[in-house]
Amino acid sequence: MRILVQKYGGTSVMGLERMRLVLARVQKAHVEGYKLVVALSAMSGVTNRLLAQAREFSANPDPAELDVLVTTGEQASVALFSMLAKDAGLRARSLLGFQIPITTNSNFSRARIMDIDTVRVKAMLEDHDVLVVAGFQGVDCNGRLTTLGRGGSDTTGVALAAALEAEVCEIYTDVNGVYTTDPNLCSNARKLDRISYDEMLELSSQGAKVLQIRSVELAKKFNVPVRVRSTFTDDPGTLVTLEDTEMEDVLVSGIAYDKDQCRITVRNVMDRPGVAASIFAPIAEAGILVDMIIQNTGRDGRTDMTFTISRANLDKTLAILEHLRPVIGCEDIQHDIHVCKVSVIGVGMRSHSGVASTMFTLLKKENINILMIATSEIKITCLIEEKYVELAVRTLHDAFGLSEGPAKACP
Numbered sequence: 001m002r003i004l005v006q007k008y009g010g011t012s013v014m015g016l017e018r019m020r021l022v023l024a025r026v027q028k029a030h031v032e033g034y035k036l037v038v039a040l041s042a043m044s045g046v047t048n049r050l051l052a053q054a055r056e057f058s059a060n061p062d063p064a065e066l067d068v069l070v071t072t073g074e075q076a077s078v079a080l081f082s083m084l085a086k087d088a089g090l091r092a093r094s095l096l097g098f099q100i101p102i103t104t105n106s107n108f109s110r111a112r113i114m115d116i117d118t119v120r121v122k123a124m125l126e127d128h129d130v131l132v133v134a135g136f137q138g139v140d141c142n143g144r145l146t147t148l149g150r151g152g153s154d155t156t157g158v159a160l161a162a163a164l165e166a167e168v169c170e171i172y173t174d175v176n177g178v179y180t181t182d183p184n185l186c187s188n189a190r191k192l193d194r195i196s197y198d199e200m201l202e203l204s205s206q207g208a209k210v211l212q213i214r215s216v217e218l219a220k221k222f223n224v225p226v227r228v229r230s231t232f233t234d235d236p237g238t239l240v241t242l243e244d245t246e247m248e249d250v251l252v253s254g255i256a257y258d259k260d261q262c263r264i265t266v267r268n269v270m271d272r273p274g275v276a277a278s279i280f281a282p283i284a285e286a287g288i289l290v291d292m293i294i295q296n297t298g299r300d301g302r303t304d305m306t307f308t309i310s311r312a313n314l315d316k317t318l319a320i321l322e323h324l325r326p327v328i329g330c331e332d333i334q335h336d337i338h339v340c341k342v343s344v345i346g347v348g349m350r351s352h353s354g355v356a357s358t359m360f361t362l363l364k365k366e367n368i369n370i371l372m373i374a375t376s377e378i379k380i381t382c383l384i385e386e387k388y389v390e391l392a393v394r395t396l397h398d399a400f401g402l403s404e405g406p407a408k409a410c411p
């Protein structure tokens with residue numbers, strides 16, 4: 001059985017006309033002899049509207065009920081598309097996460113997939129042409145509905161492709177593939193034909209929402225070829241795949257930015273063993289992801305601790321820190337939400353130096369102050385003021401020669 005997994009995002013399923021385009025793609029693959037598993041997102045804007053509605057009803061919505069609410073977006077998409085597919089003569093049916101089941105842990109709103117019952121799915125594929133699976137959702141071992149984090153339908157698609165050993169996982173979206181930077185921010189962004197899993201992991205983790213980071217982690221782990229392409233054009237898109245020597249020649253392959261950032265500084269905490277643990281352990285226990293961390297050099301037995309988190313977690317984190325004040329003995333807790341991360345990414349950085357200093361020089365030329373710096377083997381990230389994000393992305397993109405072709409040397 002030749003199995004193809006396709007995932008369609010929110011803009012691709014928004015309304016009847018667009019769903020007809022999806023149907024045409026599904027029919028084409030069916031005629032080519034594939035059995036299809038199609039994962040769908042909620043229509044564009046639906047998940048946001050449901051989340052906003054929940055906040056009208058409750059200042060602090062119960063996480064389990066919130067997941068029950070937001071899964072309805074995908075439920076509507078799969079039901080409507082299955083109707084369309086059946087009317088077109090395909091043997092199709094919808095499947096919600098719990099019906100497969102896609103079993104997850106119980107971390108509501110950001111659950112991780114633990115298991116997918118492939119025996120059942122394969123059995124269902126025997127007498128169906130297309131199974132239409134609700135993206136973004138699963139069920140925990142207590143039978144409660146869960147969701148996989150924003151953008152989680154990508155992960156549903158890749159997890160299904162891995163579990164079913166599909167030939168490829170096609171991710172259909174509103175742009176032609178993965179670009180050197182967000183094409184909606186930088187008009188001369190260039191589409192990449194291929195990108196390595198590691199570079200895609202960094203792009204996703206640094207804010208390029210074209211693929212959810214967990215989907216890339218799974219694709220890398222199970223070696224699933226992922227093709228990102230547009231529902232609306234015939235462009236072959238971008239293949240996310242294993243790194244090869246040709247890719248290593250490329251110094252910088254992309255620029256990412258993430259506006260969902262917030263910087264917190266805890267001033268004058270005691271500079272003694274255990275202080276970092278006292279601050280970050282309760283934050284981690286509350287399920288809050290901390291990104292960049294800087295501890296300043298201590299003076300007179302005191303130091304400052306600065307870190308970044310997602311804006312949605314600001315109030316929760318400040319409340320935790322207030323509670324900790326007597327333990328860590330801090331003088332002041334400051335925060336700034338008008339910050340943004342900009343990252344330069346490329347596997348070539350493993351073997352070439354100079355990218356960081358070039359990035360700092362380029363930002364300096366535009367008079368952009370760097371607030372924090374973080375690096376990995378293949379990435380340099382700077383936290384800057386949010387108002388400079390477009391200028392920074394365009395400057396770095398052009399200076400690293402990404403519009404003309406991949407940069408092979410530092411500018």
Ligand code: ADP
Pocket residue numbers: 008009010011012041151172173174175177178179180181182183184203207208209210211254
């Ligand atoms: P979908 O609803 O199909 O899942 P998303 O909105 O989640 O689509 O992701 C697609 C969007 O990702 C694009 O419209 C684009 O603005 C954004 N994006 C950010 N960085 C990149 C990049 N490097 N390449 C392509 N798209 C990017």
Ligand code: ASP
Pocket residue numbers: 009010041042047048073135136149150151152153154
């Ligand atoms: N509907 C969910 C979201 O908006 C999941 C997805 O579209 O991938 O985040």
Ligand code: MG
Pocket residue numbers: 009151154209210211212
């Ligand atoms: Mg998405």
